[in-house]
Amino acid sequence: MKHRLVSIARLVRNGPVFGIRTKISVLFAFAIGLFAFLVAIYLPQFHQQREMKALRERAQSISAISAYSLSPALYFDDATGLNEVVDAARQDKDIIFFEVKNNTGRIVALRADDSTALGIDTLGPGSLPGYTLVTPIVNRGSRIGTLTIVMSVAGIEKSVSDTRRVIAVVSLIIFVIGIIFGGWIGKLITAQLAAIAETTELIAAGDLTRRVPVGSQDEVGIFARSFNLMVEKLGTTLSDLADVNRNLERRVQIRTSELQHEIVERRKVEDELRKLYVAVDQSSVSVVITDTKGAIEYVNPMFTTTSGYSKEELTRQPISMLKSGLTPRSVYKHLWDTILAGNEWSGDLQNRKKNGEVYWENVTISPIRNPDGIITNFLAVKDDITEKRKLEQQLTQAQKMESIGTLAGGIAHDFNNILTIISGYASLIGALHQDESDTQKNVQMITTAVDRGAGIVRQILTFARKTEARPKLVEVNAVVKELSSLLRDTFPKIITVALNLEKALPRIVIDGTQLHQMLLNLCVNARDAMEDGGTLTIGTQLAGFRDLEPKFPECKQVPYVQINVCDTGVGMSNAITQRIFEPFFTTKEIGKGTGLGLSVVYGIVKTHGGYIDVESTPGKGSAFRVYLPVQDESITDHDQAGKTSLTSLGGNETILLVEDEDGLRHMLKASLNKYGYTVLEAKDGIEAVEVFRKSAATVDLLFTDIGLPGLDGFSVIKQIRSLKPAIKVLACSGFLNPELRVSLAKQSITEFLQKPFLPEQVLERVRHVLSETLA
């Protein structure tokens, strides 16, 4: 800016190529020249026209007066009068021709210059150089002749010519004066401007004390004064501006600090918003925002994944498009009534995906309000709980099965006691009446019936996992192959048995007999489902626990051997599938099945810490999948436990018998007494401890039931051992499951007798425990 001002000042001072001075000079010269040119052109013309007009008027006046004067002279043929008028007219030197004719055309008077008079007859007035005017001469209303006059224009031409010369000279003089004057004016103006420019340079450089010299009272002088006033105000303004600037800087600093703080806060908010957005966008739950009419405005990716619809397909669409028709209308009515009232609604809905699949979702809908408290939107947070629902269903099923198992186990326990009593007394009757064949036959019938009953009880107990398993390391594939041979031989030929076994399958710890029974039951079930033939496929594979977790969240983090038994039979409905493992549930005709086959399978699987599920489609077949955990192979093989052979069933030791079932207790006492043992009785745990306190020194063996009222068998054993650590213990129970086995092991109870049992079995085991102890 400064550099530019300096350049302008230098230009003004030195005179630019086409500066104001030059411009003014040229403008003056041009204006004056133009004026002179126009004057030179117009003025002679004007002068000539004015002269001509005057000439015409004079000619007309002279002609009119002359005609009037000539009228009586011509009328009265007054030659003297005519000549007088002609002579009078000739006094005007501009009249170079004066002719009077009478009505006959005869010239009665004529005056002409010498130069034209000679040719007057031939040339006539029309050829004369001048203004010609012909006027009629009238007397008493009648035309009596004509007057023709010619006025000379030579004088006018000369006058015009003289005027032109004068104007030319004057114009030239004015032109020269104009140039000189223009230059002088330009210099006068630019001189002051140069002074202003120089002062401006100094002011621009920062010297506000400088003032432009005021040299005149004209516009430039006014400008200079105004400029000085402006500089003065500028100085004041700059001073004020500096104050304002300092104040502004201080405020800017404060504001900057505030803004920085705001920026930090805003960034925090933005960060939180971004996190919130990312959280919503990447949330594992679905988020939907609708307007108050239910039109969708926003969905997060999880929702599009769940529903199968794209964002574009959902936006502006009613949320009701997801309805499956399975959720009662009353639920939706309650939902809308709740959220429109401004409250939050939570509940489960069954909606339909784009592919038609129905899914469960847990929905929480909250109203979104604007600052005025008016509801503008609804926020729905949805969680796909389809799998959870399935698990709940499985859990319910498992609980139901557990309850049934508990119930069945309890019944079986009591039933075992009853059978044991019947069996025991039948045995006693048989021993007392060995010579009576009918009695022996009846006893045999009773024994057979008891065996059948015991078999059913065993199956129930197996289902209820109350049977004692004898786990050992087993190669599943070997069992499957052995079973498949049996199946091919025994199953109808219209059924094809196929194997799909995974090689290098790890061994699992399982009761081989129970594994065999489990597979057999599944295969029989498959056979019964394929009366018209089909394919039975038994497959094995290794499954990781992660494969099971979605279905069985409580599964252990160990590999599992998966056994698949698939058929192409009639399949089952969902309702049947839900109840397939319940004991005594069967779809077969009465007498064709006990309804315990799949219950036993379920019990065996659960006994070994495994899982089972079934997938079935009516008309297409069923697939049972059994998952059995792969355990440490170091587990002691139950079969490895040694057995002691008994040489004698009787003895003279004292036995404390603890049994709450009176019949059974009496039967056992009788049997033991019969074989020489002294039996002390107790009908519950408390009584047992009291009896033992009184006879602790004499008691050699504690023979106790585990399931006792009041104080259970474990507690009795514990207390009596505290009184007599060396006491030997034989425990019995109607069932033996792995948990019970663990409990026995913890109490170092190695001898166990499972109900129902025969008196001989009791005697043999009692003798075994006592002999082992003695040894």
Add this chain to the structure above:
Amino acid sequence: MTAPAHAQEMAVSPEVQYSIFVRILSFDRTLQRKERSKIVIGVLYQEGVRESLQAKNDFLAAVAQSNIKEVFGRQIECVLISATSATLSTVGGSGAIDVLYVAPVRALDIGQLVGQMADAKILTLTGVPDYVEDGIAIGIGVRGDKPVILVNLHEARNQGADLSAQLLHLATIVE
């Protein structure tokens, strides 16, 4: 040849006649061109005719009383001429008068008089309009209540008058 004149009534008074005649005379270029120091007006009358005497007296009184005493810068002078045959013949040949004023007369041959004046190139004037038709060159008549100049142009030019057309334009030409 005209019949002898009878005394006629004059249309206007001799004072008016004089003032008009003086102005008419200024339009006669012949009179202007004459190199005489005076302009002499002869007043012709008849002694025995009362109207003529009255006219003569009144005319002279008008000349005496008028402010206009000169024409062309020359003094106007009147001379009386009694109308007899002898005087009439001498008047024409003497050249003593420049203009002849004819008062009302009786039994005077106007035509003869006019012929004599034409020969002598003396312009004749009269206050009796009818005499203009008889050959007197200029007379004063009346139209309505305004006097009118009567000019017998032929006789006037015969009597040597060179009257301006301006005058003729104002006068009534009698043929």
